[in-house]
Amino acid sequence: MTPSTPPGHATLAELTGITRQFGVVKALNGCSLTLRRGEVHALIGVNGAGKSTLSRVVAGHITKSAGSYLFNGREALFTSPRQALVAGISIVMQETSIAPDMTVLENIALAEFGARGRADWRAMERKAAAALDFIEQPRALLGARAGSLSIAQRQIIEICKALYNDSELIIFDEPTASFSPLEVEQLFAVMRLLRARDKSLVFVSHRLEEILEITDLITVMRDGGTVAAGIPTHSITSRDLVQLMVGRDIQNVYDRALATTTTDRSLQPALTVRHLAAAPRVHDLSFTLHRGEILGLAGLVGAGRSEALEAIFGLSRMQGGEVLLNGQPLTVHSPVDAIRAGLGMIGEDRRRQGIVPDLTVEENLLLAHLGRSKTVHTDYGKQRTRVDALLKDLDMPAHTRDVPILALSGGQQQKVLLARWLMLDPSVLLLDEPTRGVDIGARSTLYRIIRKVAASGVGVIVVSSDFEEALGLCDRIVVMSDGVSVAEVPANVLDPTILTMLSMPRSSARRMKRVLEDVSKAVDASAFWVQVEGGRAFCLDLAEPRPLALGIAPDRFPLIEETAISALLAPDVADGVVVRDAAFTSVKHRLANASGHAFGEIGISMPSPGDARLEQCATEIAEALRRHDIAHIRLKTDSAGREEATHEQ
Known part of the structure; x- marks a missing residue:
């Protein structure tokens, strides 16, 4: 669809x-x-700032008490989400509105079932x-x-609903909260397409x-009001944004200063996991x-990270492997066993699991x-002093103790879940997405407490x-992968x-492996996929017809000078230039993804000369690369050539 007006000029909504x-x-x-057509407009603020409330006013979920709201130049008098949807406004909520017992098709086309007449299933x-x-x-x-779908997949359905209804204005309310970086890039590619097609996007x-x-x-x-409106993104830094959001400068958000004071901590194992397997996602951890x-379990969504924690905590069954707690075998048949052994866990979805x-x-x-x-009784009175102390440490007022949990923001609810386990003095704490949907101010407090616990x-x-x-x-x-x-x-x-x-x-790595194997066979040399960052060589894969002592491997992260191909890996070596180290002759070519961002280098080495x-x-x-259908990866030189040609045009 070709935009009828230049992107970024026509005003679509004005509040x-x-x-x-x-x-x-x-x-x-x-x-x-x-909000203007052809632009992505961020709406940010700490939890409770009013972002979601304003988004719901725009999308017709609630009505304004006062003020002016124009959409497409006319006064917007939406009294229901359907009216806004018909007008061309969709919202992708942080907490999905999926009907769990319906199919994905029925969820995407859900708005059709409220219309008069028979449903055209083929068209839907x-x-x-x-x-x-x-x-x-x-x-x-x-x-x-x-x-049956994961949280990330449910968000995909919500996004498809907006695409299905061909909305002019789409509000994304925390759509990436459970996404991995790769999935975020996929979503951003969709958002860029929508922007290019003259859609107006709000990103919370x-x-x-x-x-x-x-x-x-x-x-x-901040506090229900607008403190800065329509700032060009290129003109502001993340620190400036934090100051605007919270009204103060948050230094050292990850509390690394505390980390440097704990270098004398014991190196005794608290938890040892050997070859853990738990169907269907965890195979060998x-x-x-x-x-x-503090140990991070990292990977893309679907890698098995959450499932691994659930198996350790007794929420799902282990099919293989063993777990040791403080050096002793740990056998759990349920979360009760895990809690009594000294484990605590916060699940990724606090609404369903916390x-x-x-x-x-x-x-x-x-x-x-x-x-x-x-026993069946818990004496809350005896615990009150500890509860009050924890709430104070978490920057929550004492009267919060007696209010309904749903009266709190998402960040405060997460603090309560963390405090729940701190009351028990656990040996091991398992935290699955501990800051999902939590604002920067609450995150800073959570990070501080987590470091203090460690x-x-x-x-x-x-x-x-x-x-x-x-x-x-x-x-x-x-x-994990x-x-x-x-x-x-x-x-x-x-x-x-x-x-x-x-x-x-x-699956992606296997295709790159085949690329390396093809190149290695064609030139009868070692081929490797490497990323050089911070003076270190990260070998992502390696194909060798005959083993060479290059000093790189997928399970090693040496400094460049510690390798046998340090001259090749120097940052100023141009693509295609043959380089001779003491024992090897080598060449490298940089790779780029579809957006032009660096995607590592492919290097080829053989014994000198x-x-x-x-x-x-x-x-x-x-x-x-073409033969193995890695369409989104290409030589950086090709990408640069195309970019220069486009610029000249």
Whole structure:
């Protein structure tokens, strides 16, 4: 579809002085927001700032109490989501509205069932399939039961609903909360297409790096009001945004200062996992967690991270392997066994796995005592002093203890779940997406408490789809891919790019493996896929007709000078230039993805003096990439050539 007007110029929605009052509470107080076609507009703020309330006003879920709302130049008087949907507005909510017992097709086309007349199933299936095709999801999903899907897959359905209805304005409310970096990139590719087709997009997220990458403009909210409207994204830094959101500068959000004071912690194992298998996702996971350590379990969604924690905690059954707690075999048949042994766990979905919505904060906080105690009574009075102290440490007022848990923001609910386990003084704490849907202010408090817990000698395992968070919070990273632990690396030698590449699904890695094997065979030399970052060589894969002592391997991360091909790996060596080290003759070619971002290098080495075949490697690599259908990867030189040609045009 070709835009009828230049992107980024025509105003689609304009809200001025919007107020929304619930009883005596003003959730919105004079908010302003201008949305234009062909732009991605970020709406950010801490939990409770009013982002979701304003989004719901725009989408017709609630009505404004006062103010002006124009859509397509006319006054918007939406009294229901259907009216807004018909007008061309869709919202992708943070908490999905999936009907679990219906199929994916029925969920995507749900709005059709409220219309008069008979449903045209063939037409609905064609439109739903087109939506799935657009975001590169398999059509086989259409017949799946929605309730059986993961959180990330449920978000995909929500996005498909908006695509299905061909909305002019799409609001994305925390759509990437459970996404891996690879899935985030796939979503952003969809958003860029929508922007190019003159759609207006609102992006609500707590992940500032995503805000800075995908959006054009930013509006910041605080305490129900607008504190900055329509800031060009390129003109502001993440620190500036944090200051606007919370009204103060948050230093050292990951609390690394505390980490440096705990270098004398014990190296005794708190938890040892050997060859853990748990159907259907976990096949072979091994690692050792030490006392006082924060260990990250990283990987893409579907790698088996959450399933591994659930098996350790007794929520699912182990099919193989063994687990040792403090050096002794641990056998758990249920979470009660795990709790009594000294384990605590926060699941990735606090609504389904953590809170009991009908109970107060204090009652939710003390639930774990019921699991540890063999009696049916818990004396809340005896625990009150400890409860109050924990709430104070978590920056929550004492009166919060007696309020309903659902009255709290998502960040405060997560603090309560963390405090629940701290009440029991566990030996090991398992945290699955501990900051999902939590604002930057609450995250800072959670990070501080997690580090404080680790400093006391507790072993902590963190699963996070936010790779920057995993690297900032954790001491070591165990990388999982397709249910297998593929690497174990100190966090301080990684960055999100390297971690993403180490986490790539084995299916993609197998295709790159075949590329290396083809190139290696064609030139009769060792071929390797490597990423050089921070002065280190991260070998992602290696194909050798005959073993050579290159000093690189997929399970090693040496400094460049520690390898036998340090001259080749130097950053100033150009693509295609034949380089001679002491014992090897080599050449390298940089790779790029479809967006032009670096995707590592393919290097080829043979014993010196080598021969002229190395000069033909660029052709061999390009042909192998095409032959094995890795369409999104190409030689960096090809990408640069195309970019220059486009610029000249």
